[in-house]
Amino acid sequence: xxxxxxxxxxxxxxxxxxxxxxxxxxxxxxxxxxxxxxxxxxxxxxxxxxxxxxxxxxxxxxxxxxxxxxxxxxxxxxxxxxxxxxxxxxxxxxxxxxxxxxxxxxxxxxxxxxxxxxxxxxxxxxxxxxxxxxxxxxxxxxxxxxxxxxxxxxxxxxxxxxxxxxxxxxxxxxxxxxxxxxxxxxxxxxxxxxxxxxxxxxxxxxxxxxxxxxxxxxxxxxxxxxxxxxxxxxxxxxxxxxxxxxxxxxxxxxxxxxxxxxxxxxxxxxxxxxxxxxxxxxxxxxxxxxxxxxxxxxxxxxxxxxxxxxxxxxxxxxxxxxxxxxxxxxxxxxxxxxxxxxxxxxxxxxxxxxxxxxxxxxxxxxxxxxxxxxxxxxxxxxxxxxxxxxxxxxxxxxxxxxxxxxxxxxxxxxxxxxxxxxxxxxxxxxxxxxxxxxxxxxxxxxxxxxxxxxxxxxxxxxxxxxxxxxxxxxxxxxxxxxxxxxxxxxxxxxxxxxxxxxxxxxxxxxxxxxxxxxxxxxxxxxxxxxxxxxxxxxxxxxxxxxxxxxxxxxxxxxxxxxxxxxxxxxxxxxxxxxxxxxxxxxxxxxxxxxxxxxxxxxxxxxxxxxxxxxxxxxxxxxxxxxxxxxxxxxxxxxxxxxxxxxxxxxxxxxxxxxxxxxxxxxxxxxxxxxxxxxxxxxxxxxxxxxxxxxxxxxxxxxxxxxxxxxxxxxxxxxxxxxx
Numbered sequence: 001x002x003x004x005x006x007x008x009x010x011x012x013x014x015x016x017x018x019x020x021x022x023x024x025x026x027x028x029x030x031x032x033x034x035x036x037x038x039x040x041x042x043x044x045x046x047x048x049x050x051x052x053x054x055x056x057x058x059x060x061x062x063x064x065x066x067x068x069x070x071x072x073x074x075x076x077x078x079x080x081x082x083x084x085x086x087x088x089x090x091x092x093x094x095x096x097x098x099x100x101x102x103x104x105x106x107x108x109x110x111x112x113x114x115x116x117x118x119x120x121x122x123x124x125x126x127x128x129x130x131x132x133x134x135x136x137x138x139x140x141x142x143x144x145x146x147x148x149x150x151x152x153x154x155x156x157x158x159x160x161x162x163x164x165x166x167x168x169x170x171x172x173x174x175x176x177x178x179x180x181x182x183x184x185x186x187x188x189x190x191x192x193x194x195x196x197x198x199x200x201x202x203x204x205x206x207x208x209x210x211x212x213x214x215x216x217x218x219x220x221x222x223x224x225x226x227x228x229x230x231x232x233x234x235x236x237x238x239x240x241x242x243x244x245x246x247x248x249x250x251x252x253x254x255x256x257x258x259x260x261x262x263x264x265x266x267x268x269x270x271x272x273x274x275x276x277x278x279x280x281x282x283x284x285x286x287x288x289x290x291x292x293x294x295x296x297x298x299x300x301x302x303x304x305x306x307x308x309x310x311x312x313x314x315x316x317x318x319x320x321x322x323x324x325x326x327x328x329x330x331x332x333x334x335x336x337x338x339x340x341x342x343x344x345x346x347x348x349x350x351x352x353x354x355x356x357x358x359x360x361x362x363x364x365x366x367x368x369x370x371x372x373x374x375x376x377x378x379x380x381x382x383x384x385x386x387x388x389x390x391x392x393x394x395x396x397x398x399x400x401x402x403x404x405x406x407x408x409x410x411x412x413x414x415x416x417x418x419x420x421x422x423x424x425x426x427x428x429x430x431x432x433x434x435x436x437x438x439x440x441x442x443x444x445x446x447x448x449x450x451x452x453x454x455x456x457x458x459x460x461x462x463x464x465x466x467x468x469x470x471x472x473x474x475x476x477x478x479x480x481x482x483x484x485x486x487x488x489x490x491x492x493x494x495x496x497x498x499x500x501x502x503x504x505x506x507x508x509x510x511x512x513x514x515x516x517x518x519x520x521x522x523x524x525x526x527x528x529x530x531x532x533x534x535x536x537x538x539x540x541x542x543x544x545x546x547x548x549x550x551x552x553x554x555x556x557x558x559x560x561x562x563x564x565x566x567x568x569x570x571x572x573x574x575x576x577x578x579x580x581x582x583x584x585x586x587x588x589x590x591x592x593x594x595x596x597x598x599x600x601x602x603x604x605x606x607x608x609x610x611x612x613x614x615x616x617x618x619x620x621x622x623x624x625x626x627x628x629x630x631x632x633x634x635x636x637x638x639x640x641x642x643x644x645x646x647x648x649x650x651x652x653x654x655x656x657x658x659x660x661x662x663x664x665x666x667x668x669x670x671x672x673x674x675x676x677x678x679x680x681x682x683x684x685x686x687x688x689x690x691x692x693x694x695x696x697x698x699x700x701x702x703x704x705x706x707x708x709x710x711x712x713x714x715x716x717x718x719x720x721x722x723x
Contacts (some may be wrong), residue, residue, distance in 0.1 A: 001292045005138070007704065011419075016040065016293065017277050017286050019301060019310075020063065020338045022056055023328050034083070038299070038310040038323035039292045043521055048079050048087055057106040058282045058337035059170075064106045072362075074166055080112060080125070081703060084341055087112075090123060091136055094151050103167040104129055105281060109173045109198060111342060111461040112138065113261065124198045126175060131155065133196065137204045146364070149204045158192065158210055164703045166191070167283065169232040173198070176237055176258075178216060178228050178393045191216040191228065210361065216266040217241065217256040227300075229278040233285040239265065240276060240283075240298055242313070246626035249566075249613075251314045251319055252718045253298050266330035271296045278628075284340045301325075308626070309631060309712070310352030317446045319684075319717045322631060387490060402427045411436040412456070412463040431497045433723075435480025440659045440666050442682060442689055443467075443483075443496070445719040454723075455678055457689045459701065476546060477515045477568045478721040484514060496723070508549050511540065515569040528589060530564045537562050539589050539598065555596035562600060563588055567662045570616040579625060586625075604647030606637040615660040619667035626660055626679065632699065635679065635692050651694060653677050663721035682722070683714045690714055 021033040032051050035043035054065035059085055067077040081087070105128040112123045115552045116165075127134040132157040137149045142547050146528055158181055168177035175196040181380040235258055245251040247492040255276075256265040272295060279301040288295030298313040310323040325336075388574040401722040406414055406428045418425050440454045476490045476491075476609040477484040487491045493516070494501045502520050504527065504608055511529035518525045527542040529549070543550075556562065562580040569578045574598045575590040584603035589596065604625060616622070625647065626657040638647040657675060659666045661682040664710045670676055681699075683690040686707070688701040699708040699723055708714070 015341070017284070017299075018083075019121060019325065019336050020056060020339050021326075021328055021336045022051060022054065022059070022496075027380065033326055033328055035326045038312070041324075044328035048083075048178065050079065053503070055335075056080075056337055057104070058339050059106060059108045060111070060284055060340055061111065061342045062108060063339065078127075082341060091138070092150050093136060094127070096129070096132070096134070102587045103164070104169050105177075107168045107170055107177075108172055110176065111701075112537055126168075126196065127205075128149075128156060128165035128168065130164045133159055133206075133208060134206070135198065135206045138200070147469060152204050152206070154206065154208055156208065163194075165179070165194075166228050167230040167281075169230045169237060169283070171232050171235070171237055173577075175232070178230055179210065179240065204251075208229070211263075214258075214263045215220075216363060217254075217283075228279070229276075229283050231276050231278070231283045231285055233274060234277070238268065238276070242278070242298075250300060250311050250313060250718075252318075255298070255315065255322075261384055263538065275299055277301070277532075279336065281335060282337050284338050286340060297321075314715075318719065319446075321713060321715045322711050324712045343596060355683065393606060399427045399640070409436055410459070412454075412459070412461065414464075415463060420718075430499075433495070439657075439668055440664075440680075440722040442680075443475075443721050443723050444684075444717045445476075446717070455687075461702070462687070465496070467494070474628060475663050475719055475721045476513070479571075480519050480721050481514065481723060482516075482520055483721065484516065505546070505548055507540065508551065509538070509540070513565040513566065513568050513578070515571065517571040517576075523711045524573075526591065530569065530576075530578060530589075532563055537564065537587075537598070539596065541589075541591060541596070546702075552598075557598075557600040560585060560600060565614055565616075567613070567615045567660075568626075568664065570618060570623070570665065571619050572616075577616055577623060579616060581614070584611065584614060584625070584627065594605050598600045601640075601645050602647070604636075604649070606636055608636055613662075615665050616666035617658055617667055619656050619658065620669075624650070624667075625657070626658065626665075632683075632692075632714075633709070635694075636696075637694070653692070653694065659722045661720060661722050664723065666722055680722075682720045683711060683716050685714050 016036045016039050019035045021035070023031060027095045032046050032048055033043055034046060039042050051065060051260045054067055056530050057064040057066075061082055063083060065079045065081055073375065078091040078094065080089040080091065088391050088615055096576065107126045109124040109126075114597075122227060123138060124137070125136045133154050134151045136151050145529075156165070156179070159179055164180045166178045166180050177194050177196070179194045181190040181192060191210045193207045195211060197207050197209070199207070225244050227244060229242065231238045231240060239256045239258070240257075241248050243449070244250060255268040255271065255311055257268050258265055275286050275288050275295060276291050276298045277284045286293050288297075294312065296315050300311045300313060300316070302311060304311060312321045312323055314669060353625045392400065402424055404504075406417060407624055409417055411431060414431055418428050430621060439457055441450050442457070444455065445452045449566065450473075452465060452467050454463045454465065456462075461486055473485050474486040476485055476486050481497055482495050484494050485494060490506055491502070491504045491514075492501055500521070507529055511531045513525065514529040516527040518524055523544050525544045529540045531538045533538070533553070538551060538553050539553050540549040560580070560705045562585065565579040565581045567579070574592070578587050579585070580603070582586065584606060586601040586603070588601070590599075604627070606627045607629060612630045613628045614706070615626040616648060617626065618713070625638045625640070627636045627638075628634070637650050639650050643646055653676065654686045655669050655671075655676060656667045656677045657670050657680065659668070659680045677694040679692040681690050681692060685701045690699050690701055690708075692699050696707065699710075700706070
């Protein structure tokens with residue numbers, strides 16, 4: 001970042017999206033940061049007179065500036081300002097009392113000034129508060145009626161219930177948005193598609209029409225709690241659902257496109273050479289062919305307590321990468337916004353239309369399909385001939401030799417060995433958990449179905465396989481080679497090694513996390529699902545022979561609200577242990593022979609500023625907790641002392657290494673000295689697994705001498721687990 005404050009001037013000529021922050025003390029000059037750091041690590045510190053003392057909203061390349069210095073809180077003074085052209089338009093003062101102005105939404109029906117072929121004869125500015133919508137019409141200079149009209153208001157409600165606008169976009173001069181209705185009776189939220197159309201008779205009026213026949217897309221199970229974003233791109237409207245949990249991390253992304261003629265939403269698997277830029281309050285898009293913006297990705301700008309970073313969510317391999325935001329002069333900033341130069345989007349839209357026309361050409365499609373069919377036929381014939389030759393060779397080996405060879409193979413080689421021919425498959429056993437691999441394996445799901453990649457921390461290669469036969473399932477827990485799979489309706493446990501499956505009764509309510517005590521096929525297995533409620537927690541448990549879930553409710557201990565950690569419960573010494581997501585307090589559920597018991601113990605004294613994620617793991621007979629700071633900035637470990645029920649800070653694991661993730665945590669004794677005191681994480685640098693060293697207090701990957709101090713530029717799959 002430049003040290004000197006620069007005078008007001010058009011932004012530098014990088015063809016990249018900009019993030020704009022306003023920060024500083026409201027009594028002095030506001031200082032702004034204009035940044036493209038997620039893409040090229042550049043930021044510019046400015047002091048723009050038009051932006052001093054103003055909070056900001058954005059619509060494409062225009063900023064809506066609200067003066068924070070007015071003495072009357074019921075008056076809103078707004079200015080439209082373009083940071084690329086420095087043009088400014090003063091809007092009329094709005095007299096309106098509303099305390100939650102940070103949640104106000106803003107949109108323009110068109111650009112207030114001509115830009116290439118997107119010339120607007122007149123423009124409407126819209127403001128949305130809870131229960132109210134305001135509209136103001138104004139014209140560019142040179143019109144017969146210059147200036148702005150006064151604000152016109154309409155109630156924004158459904159059946160008398162005040163409605164909030166979650167997100168809004170513009171398409172062909174008409175606004176489309178996602179409105180939120182709170183059902184106080186059922187304590188639920190209902191999202192409705194809404195259309196706002198300005199009058200074309202010059203009356204400065206507008207109509208609001210809710211479209212109940214067009215149902216909003218619903219997220220699958222792993223996006224049960226989600227942020228909703230709406231984007232207009234290349235003449236189409238898209239909804240992006242970003243799944244989250246208590247820790248506000250993004251755990252999955254789905255994109256839907258609206259068909260206005262059919263009134264339906266269709267899921268979009270690929271964005272092509274486009275990237276969506278999302279933030280609460282304003283979204284845009286950008287062509288990936290320019291700069292370092294990646295195509296088929298969704299960039300989510302997070303702020304405040306979560307990451308202060310941009311999450312680059314890839315639809316290609318179902319993962320996200322943390323990209324850094326600039327270090328602000330003063331962290332107390334109004335919500336940042338994306339700002340994108342409109343001229344670059346116009347050019348990209350033309351390229352997008354040409355691309356769509358090209359792929360819709362029937363002759364090209366037919367030619368490609370015929371060529372692909374020829375290639376597939378040739379490859380199949382070649383593979384069949386190769387398999388036949390291999391089978392003839394392997395058939396000559398004695399069966400005991402084949403069995404002896406297989407015992408010393410790594411699991412990946414063993415899987416491939418069994419696929420060589422029928423003779424070898426019949427002579428070898430079905431792979432078993434931990435029989436042909438020393439350390440736990442990281443299972444990464446690279447699409448919404450069951451296609452997964454299995455990675456060994458000690459090897460450079462990986463193995464691909466298909467685990468589950470349907471879309472939209474999530475891995476909730478893993479232990480002893482078994483995976484607990486939830487598809488939104490039912491729960492299954494399956495063993496990817498033996499292909500065994502076992503169904504459990506459908507849960508009676510939504511749960512925050514779930515786990516089991518031992519092998520699901522064992523008669524002593526106990527499954528526990530934990531849910532948060534307003535006055536405590538609800539624990540459902542299922543014994544091996546039970547046909548229905550048992551439920552018990554526990555109130556808050558000592559006034560502490562217990563939010564179950566996103567990481568699964570740890571079965572240890574006859575009880576299920578879990579951490580509080582926010583405070584780090586330890587909760588224990590014990591069933592025993594009598595009544596169920598729930599106990600909450602004290603929390604460890606973690607580093608000041610709080611932690612971002614927490615995990616529990618059994619290590620050498622001890623219960624260990626692992627706390628990780630925001631963006632992986634620090635790691636701390638504690639051991640639970642059963643005698644005084646206190647936590648003790650530790651900095652050495654002895655001869656053990658840890659493997660942690662939200663779905664499973666393990667420890668392993670290791671004989672190789674150089675591998676001790678490591679914590680393997682579900683993060684990837686390239687194709688290699690990242691580990692944290694307690695000795696260097698840095699992150700590393702095997703085969704490289706590089707050190708990393710945080711998670712920036714690392715990738716984490718949305719769905720993964722240690723097995």
